[in-house]
Amino acid sequence: MELGCTGKILVVDLTTGGIQTQTVADAVYENFLSGLGLGAWYLYHNIEPHADPLGPQNVLGFVAGFLTGSGSLFSGRWLVVGKSPLTGCWGEANAGGSFAPAIKQCGFDAIFFSGISPRPVYLFADGNRAELRDATDIWGLDAGATEARLDAMHPGRKRPRIACIGPAGERQSLIAGVVHDGGRLAARAGLGAVMGAKRLKALALAGSQRIKVAHRPEVLRLSRDVSAMVQHQPPFVSGKVAAYLGRLVRALPTQMETDGLIYKTILRKWGTVGMNQMSIEMGDAPVQNWRGTHHDFDLDTSSRLAPDVFTRPVVAKYFCYSCPLGCGALVEGAPGKPRTHRPEYETVMALGPLCMNADAESIFQMNEMLNQAGMDSISAGATIAFAMECYEHGLITRADTDGLALTWGNSAAMVALIDRMIRREGIGDLLADGSRMAARRIGAGSERFAIHAGGQELPMHDSRFDPGFALHYTVEPAPGRHTVGSLLYYEMFQLWRQIETLPDPSRFYLKRSKYDTDVEKARMAAACSQFVNLINAAGICLFGAFLGVHRLPVFQWLDAVGGRPRSPVDYLRIGVNIQTVRQAFNFRQGIDPLAVRVSDRALGRPPQSRGANEGRSVAVEKLVEEYFGQFDWDRHTGRPRDSDLKKIGL
Amino acid sequence: MAYTITDSCIGCGMCKLVCPVEAIEGQPRKDHRILAPRCIDCGACGRICPQEAVKDPSGHVCQRIRLRRRWPKPRISELACIGCTVCIQSCPTSCLGLTAPGGSVESVRQAMLVSPEACIGCGICATDCPVAAIEMVAPEPF
Structure with a gap:
């Protein structure tokens, strides 16, 4: 494969220190494209059944997308893949920054690590060499200090791009992630713990290789059109009005099909925190460990976490590689500390209303602590909310917490608790592996307060508000992820414009129709899974995909870069293949997909008695079989057919 | 495609010094050569070569820019x-x-x-x- 890809992967055995460059057959790219697909293909073949996620058999991969480095926009996403120690299932985590092109510029589409190093090491690669180097001196440093030190240690012409773990990953916290650029995290699935278990502190990549593209002028022409559209920013309402819009959405019995342009406008103006108050008001953001409502965290309270509160200290927008949107932002650090990243929506909600905390200052502080330690802020916030509910019910006492009063909204206690979780001290050690593991350790019925899917804490999108999330939290090979699909995402992707067989949702509909369990919902969910698999194989950002396929020319870019035109249906077939190989991966690891469940509370069992999601419960089980059927897997077990696996070379 | 060095090379090593990707090899006062897989077509070797001994991927001799x-x-x-x-x-x-x-x-x-x-x-x-x-x-x- 010469166009769009390098055709090569770097395979590192950390136990022996052996490093190999391997050529990947064209058929693999044909079936799986690159990025997530390449990672899934490699891990399926190279992780032994029932492997210990923190043992030497697990393989950790860093993959870059097919479109990265081609001149296309929104193509700066990279993924970490491996068997998740948090869920035991397929694990993947996605991040931006500038690490994705750095992988390809070293001449590889992906870098895989197996084994366990006898001492801390980091990988240095620059296109001409790839070496494991001693990391004893940087082991123990937080993420920012690690990057600064590695940057100073490599004063070559090309500055290295770095991905590393912080102390949380080193201590194998099962909710640890991989950090890049001072606070962009590939956070989910606990893959930072895998890196820590392998004693791999960092990757420093300083290559300059070029990516060959079939029709670069066409790629650039498409990019210029997208950029012009994204740069156009219509005047938009103030943050306060957005909150009232959320209230309106809650009050109306009907809903309107959502166009991603609205979301783009919010993201460009405020970043993801633009949804802070709106989400609480309309019932999208869970409150008080998923048992509360907007009554418990009312508009006056949430105004302390308003979008403008988080944009006030901003000094500049932060753009990932090849992004024309810039949803990130840099804020002034604490006195004596460097500039840092603004907290994202998920972080604010997990450390805010989920724990009944309205102290924005504490959220800035905790965000920075988690970023530097390399710990997932969603899982950390959700685990603290779990601990607070246990504390309320007397399952954890002040004696267990070494004096911390884990009452709802006690921000000072939250800051102290996060510090202990990072250090694994006392109660922090109990909670550092997420809520499911903590519930097992605490016992006494505390499992009912751990809100997760298959062990992964749920993100800040309420499955009772958009039941599409409930299905994806349940059926995805990587459970509990909000970055794959929902009814809202389906509306924004607008795939039916290019694939006529897909259902075209009504422009206006009754909200209660969202809870109908018809086949159409399963088809929409399967289309989301396929499309998001494709964009993760291409390296495209989900926020770009929200613009819709009629505005973001993903298929046209793929044609122009690869030089082998395919129809959108054929491209989605790649998404099917990726879903199938990941599902087969889970079966090989002994995972029964039907045993992966979302906690009852998040499905409205029992339903809430008030609030935006009052009386709602989601009959997700009824859709699971239909969803499996969309991929031609066994409808009752979810097992992919052997004939299908053979067709894609497995 | 990559740049190439012709036999006008005198082995001065200027190209090797300027190349950002270590794609040029050769001993002092001996003919140098460009390792095609490493070359990123930046053309710096062509701009610096005092002998104008570098050809671009189309086969055209690169013009030196003295300063x-x-x-x-x-x-x-x-x-x-x-x-x-x-x-x-x-x-x-x-x-x-x-x-x-x-x-x-x-x-x-x-x-x-x-x-x-x-x-x-x-x-x-x-x-x-x-x-x-x-x-x-x-x-x-x-």
């Missing part, structure tokens, strides 16, 4: 640059960076030439810029 300060440099349009950092990542010598933060949420840090002395005039930034905001311009003679 390095006259080598083309990127001129970045403030109006067109969207701050996407593609050029910064593409640059083989990390000579591009971002402007200082403007101090507000509207502030977009644009690309700028932060280390002109490191620039090798390759134009990869201009080729890769997705919004055609970069043009390679030879500095005016003094």
Whole structure:
């Protein structure tokens, strides 16, 4: 494969220190494209059944997308893949920054690590060499200090791009992630713990290789059109009005099909925190460990976490590689500390209303602590909310917490608790592996307060508000992820414009129709899974995909870069293949997909008695079989057919 | 495709020094050669070679530009640059960076030439810029 890809992967055995460059057959790219697909293909073949996620058999991969480095926009996403120690299932985590092109510029589409190093090491690669180097001196440093030190240690012409773990990953916290650029995290699935278990502190990549593209002028022409559209920013309402819009959405019995342009406008103006108050008001953001409502965290309270509160200290927008949107932002650090990243929506909600905390200052502080330690802020916030509910019910006492009063909204206690979780001290050690593991350790019925899917804490999108999330939290090979699909995402992707067989949702509909369990919902969910698999194989950002396929020319870019035109249906077939190989991966690891469940509370069992999601419960089980059927897997077990696996070379 | 060195080479080693990706090998006063898989077509070897012994991928002999300060440099349009950092990542010598933060949420840090002395005039930034905001311009003679 010469166009769009390098055709090569770097395979590192950390136990022996052996490093190999391997050529990947064209058929693999044909079936799986690159990025997530390449990672899934490699891990399926190279992780032994029932492997210990923190043992030497697990393989950790860093993959870059097919479109990265081609001149296309929104193509700066990279993924970490491996068997998740948090869920035991397929694990993947996605991040931006500038690490994705750095992988390809070293001449590889992906870098895989197996084994366990006898001492801390980091990988240095620059296109001409790839070496494991001693990391004893940087082991123990937080993420920012690690990057600064590695940057100073490599004063070559090309500055290295770095991905590393912080102390949380080193201590194998099962909710640890991989950090890049001072606070962009590939956070989910606990893959930072895998890196820590392998004693791999960092990757420093300083290559300059070029990516060959079939029709670069066409790629650039498409990019210029997208950029012009994204740069156009219509005047938009103030943050306060957005909150009232959320209230309106809650009050109306009907809903309107959502166009991603609205979301783009919010993201460009405020970043993801633009949804802070709106989400609480309309019932999208869970409150008080998923048992509360907007009554418990009312508009006056949430105004302390308003979008403008988080944009006030901003000094500049932060753009990932090849992004024309810039949803990130840099804020002034604490006195004596460097500039840092603004907290994202998920972080604010997990450390805010989920724990009944309205102290924005504490959220800035905790965000920075988690970023530097390399710990997932969603899982950390959700685990603290779990601990607070246990504390309320007397399952954890002040004696267990070494004096911390884990009452709802006690921000000072939250800051102290996060510090202990990072250090694994006392109660922090109990909670550092997420809520499911903590519930097992605490016992006494505390499992009912751990809100997760298959062990992964749920993100800040309420499955009772958009039941599409409930299905994806349940059926995805990587459970509990909000970055794959929902009814809202389906509306924004607008795939039916290019694939006529897909259902075209009504422009206006009754909200209660969202809870109908018809086949159409399963088809929409399967289309989301396929499309998001494709964009993760291409390296495209989900926020770009929200613009819709009629505005973001993903298929046209793929044609122009690869030089082998395919129809959108054929491209989605790649998404099917990726879903199938990941599902087969889970079966090989002994995972029964039907045993992966979302906690009852998040499905409205029992339903809430008030609030935006009052009386709602989601009959997700009824859709699971239909969803499996969309991929031609066994409808009752979810097992992919052997004939299908053979067709894609497995 | 890659650049090549002809037998006019005198082995002075200038190309080897300027090459940003260590794609040129050869002993002093011996013929040098370019390792095609490593070459990124930056053309710096052609601009520096005193013998004009370098051919571009089309087979044309590269013209020497005697003074390095006259080598083309990127001129970045403030109006067109969207701050996407593609050029910064593409640059083989990390000579591009971002402007200082403007101090507000509207502030977009644009690309700028932060280390002109490191620039090798390759134009990869201009080729890769997705919004055609970069043009390679030879500095005016003094």
